[in-house]
Amino acid sequence: MAETLSRLPGAAGELVLRRSGPHFEIIANGMFLMDTRDGTSERLLVTAAADRMPAGGRMLIGGLGVGFSLRAALDHPRVGGIVVLEREPAVITWNHGPLRELHGDALSNPRVRCVPADLVPWLRTCDERFAAVCLDIDNGPEWTVSDTNAALYSGLGLDSLAWVLQPNGVLAVWSASASESFAGLLRARFTRVEVLSVPVSRGEPDVVFLASTPRPAATDPADFATK
Template sequence: MIPWSLLDKAQIPGGGGELRLMQRGAEFSIRLGQTELMNSRLSGSEEALATLSCAGIRTRERPRILIGGLGMGFTLRAALAAVVAEAEIIVAELAPAVVAWARGPMAELFQSSLTDPRVSILESDVGRLIRSGRSTYDAILLDVDNGPEGLSRKANDGLYDMVGLRAARAALRPGGVLAVWSSGPNKNFTQRLRKTGFDVDEVRVRANGARGGARHVIWIATHSDPTDKKVCF
């Protein structure tokens, strides 16, 4: 078997630990310590994060989408395939190294997504963008941790607590969607979403789509508005 090679490593801003980019043949892995955050062979649930979210806003003329976490670009590419030409997609990536890896050794994975005119890549904290928004986005997609708790850095807990969820709801337009990726279920998070005023659908998806793999969870939380007739799943 081909051994893994370390291509690069970088600290997550804010004391979140060390990210490592590994390669084995054509396969890439991004790891935080001994925990694998993502693997280029497993893209199904990251793609589902985008397709499930964009299904709820497909009739909007100029949707504005915020993606938290660039990763290996699977969510971004799926979002681009699912939205109209007039859409705007903002990707917030806290770690500059991840952006550099996307434009360097992993460029083939990203294809032309980084140069698509609908896309803006911001080296920024997605939480800051959420907190500064007021009815700004049609969808917010979060894939910055392995679930609704701060794995990559403790400050990310603020994305998933009641204060953070209220900020996300305020940043969404009526009928907008907050989607959160997780490696597994979390009953308390589902309850917090509902207490914040979201309509919640907890969807189980496979890590590698139709080809199987581990079962992951995506929360589709809709900023419900009885006057908005455009959103449906």
């Protein structure tokens, strides 16, 4: 039986950290969000993007989670500085606390800047450019933690994500399921799109969407609204 370690308020409702044997679980507003049992696809999200990005470039990670993605970025030889956005203070606190040993205290690495902010409004004012953007803040384009996050996976949201990429940059998006409609939106905005499937022990495979070399777009991130 899982042991509840912490309950804290969050943007998407109550956040709960539980321990089940050697594993940790995070529950958001009563919905299972993530655990530490595997992490293969979360690591692939970062390593696949890093393999394709310009060497030494900076990476933006949307969603800290349990730190698997951040650890993979720090360990990849092509990644320089890392900015990780996490809107839930509880998740940041837990990664400094009981989750720290899972990723070698990655948040304390001098190459990492952790920004306690919601990615959606942050994009509207971002004046930085990244060699790679890795998005893992939901269970996928069709299963978001909050309604406002759905805007990220729209055409306008993808335009805003492309805006913060370097011309030869890479966008990677994690999903718990396939989505041909989302893949179509990516193909309309990037010259190359790949879909990687990762088998899991139960249910349909996890998916990592990779999109590189943004096409020219007229959308300014200031126009990105959270409707």
